[in-house]
Amino acid sequence: MAGKILIANDGPDKQSRRLAASFRRRGWQVATAPLSAIAFDTGRRHGLAIPGLDDELPDGVIVRSISAGSFEAITRRLGVLHALGRLDVPVWNSAQAIERCVDKSMTTFLLADAGLPTPATFTVEKMAAAREVAERELASGMLVSKPLFGAQGRGIRLIRSVADLPGDDEVADVHYLQRYVERAGPPxxxxxxxxxxxxxxxxxxxxxxxxxxxxxxxxxxxxxxxxxxxxxxxxxxxxxxxxxxxxxxxxxxxxxxxxxxxxxxxxxxxxxxxxxxxxVDIADEIAAAMTAFLRARRPLRVVASSSP
The missing domain is CATH 3.30.470.20 (ATP-grasp fold, B domain)
Incomplete structure (x- = not known):
C-alpha cells in the first residue's frame, strides 16, 4: 500500500497543487488540509483528527502555510505540529523551526549565535525602550523597523531619527530594530x-x-x-x-x-x-527530498520469534 503525505495549507494554491502532483507521481497518496481543520481528539487512536486520513497518521507532512489568527488559534495549530512530531511523523518544517523563523528576534539570535553575518538587531518592548535604542544606535547609522511577525515587506520602515519610530500600537508593543545594511542603488x-x-x-x-x-x-x-x-x-x-x-x-x-x-x-x-x-522544478525537488528521507528512515518489519 502506498504511503500517505499531508500537505498543510490554507488554500489550494498552485505551489501546493504541484507538490501534490509530484508526490503522487512517486506513488504517494496525498491529503491536503489547513491546520485549522485538524483537531485534537483524545478519543481517537492517535489523539488527532486529520481530514482525509480516516484515523490514520500520515507518513510525512509538508507545511505550506499557517493562516493568521488569534494567539490561541496559532498556538493550537503549532500544537498540532508538535503533536505530529511527538508521534514520530516527520514534519517539514517542524513546529520548532517555524516558531524560530516566524519570530524574527529568535531568527536573528540563532544566526548570530551560529557566527553567521547578520545585521545587529535589537528587540525591545514599549516605546521608551525603543527610543533608548534608537538614540544610542542612530549615531552609527540608520535602522530598520520590522513587525516581529510579518512577511512580504509589509510594515517595514527606515528609521533615520527617533521621530520615525512606529507607535506601540503599530507593532503590538514589540519593536524589532535592525541595522540598515547600506547597499548599492537604486536600483x-x-x-x-x-x-x-x-x-x-x-x-x-x-x-x-x-x-x-x-x-x-x-x-x-x-x-x-x-x-x-x-x-x-x-x-x-x-x-x-x-x-x-x-x-x-x-x-x-x-x-x-x-x-x-x-x-x-x-x-x-x-x-x-x-x-x-x-x-529547477522546486516542488518536485521538495517531493523527491522528502521521499528519499522517508524511504531511508522507514523501519524494516521484524517478525517476532515464537521461541522463548
Whole structure:
C-alpha cells in the first residue's frame, strides 16, 4: 500500500497543487488540509483528527502555510505540529523551526549565535525602550523597523531619527530594530536562495527601485547567475541549519563594502517568483527530498520469534 503525505495549507494554491502532483507521481497518496481543520481528539487512536486520513497518521507532512489568527488559534495549530512530531511523523518544517523563523528576534539570535553575518538587531518592548535604542544606535547609522511577525515587506520602515519610530500600537508593543545594511542603488537588489535537505535548489536576484526588494512590492525576479553563487549557497545552507529548517527561502543582501548579510530565513516560503526564473522544478525537488528521507528512515518489519 502506498504511503500517505499531508500537505498543510490554507488554500489550494498552485505551489501546493504541484507538490501534490509530484508526490503522487512517486506513488504517494496525498491529503491536503489547513491546520485549522485538524483537531485534537483524545478519543481517537492517535489523539488527532486529520481530514482525509480516516484515523490514520500520515507518513510525512509538508507545511505550506499557517493562516493568521488569534494567539490561541496559532498556538493550537503549532500544537498540532508538535503533536505530529511527538508521534514520530516527520514534519517539514517542524513546529520548532517555524516558531524560530516566524519570530524574527529568535531568527536573528540563532544566526548570530551560529557566527553567521547578520545585521545587529535589537528587540525591545514599549516605546521608551525603543527610543533608548534608537538614540544610542542612530549615531552609527540608520535602522530598520520590522513587525516581529510579518512577511512580504509589509510594515517595514527606515528609521533615520527617533521621530520615525512606529507607535506601540503599530507593532503590538514589540519593536524589532535592525541595522540598515547600506547597499548599492537604486536600483536596489538582494538575493533569495532556496535550500532543501542540505542542498541548494535555486536562487534569484530581486531587483527594484525600492530598497525593500520584495516581489510583492514591485521588485523583479532575475535568474541567479552571479559569480559568488557558491558563497551565497553556503551561507544559505548554514542559515537554514541554524534555525533547524528542512527547507527554506533565505534572504541575503550584499553591502556596499561587499560583505554578505543574512536578513531572514523563511520556513514557509513561496516560490512562484523564483520558479519563473529557474529551470529547477522546486516542488518536485521538495517531493523527491522528502521521499528519499522517508524511504531511508522507514523501519524494516521484524517478525517476532515464537521461541522463548
Amino acid at each position: 536596489f537588489h538582494d538575493y533569495r536562495v532556496f535550500v532543501c535537505a542540505g542542498k541548494v535548489l535555486a536562487g534569484m536576484t530581486r531587483r527594484g527601485e525600492d530598497w525593500i526588494t520584495n516581489i510583492g512590492r514591485g521588485a523583479a525576479p532575475e535568474r541567479f547567475c552571479e559569480a559568488s553563487s557558491a558563497e551565497l549557497g553556503e551561507l544559505a545552507l548554514a542559515a537554514a541549519a541554524a534555525v533547524g529548517a528542512d527547507f527554506a527561502g533565505v534572504d541575503i543582501v550584499r553591502s556596499v563594502e561587499g560583505g554578505l548579510h543574512v536578513l531572514e530565513v523563511n520556513s514557509m516560503p513561496a516560490w512562484s517568483g523564483l520558479q519563473s526564473v529557474t529551470p
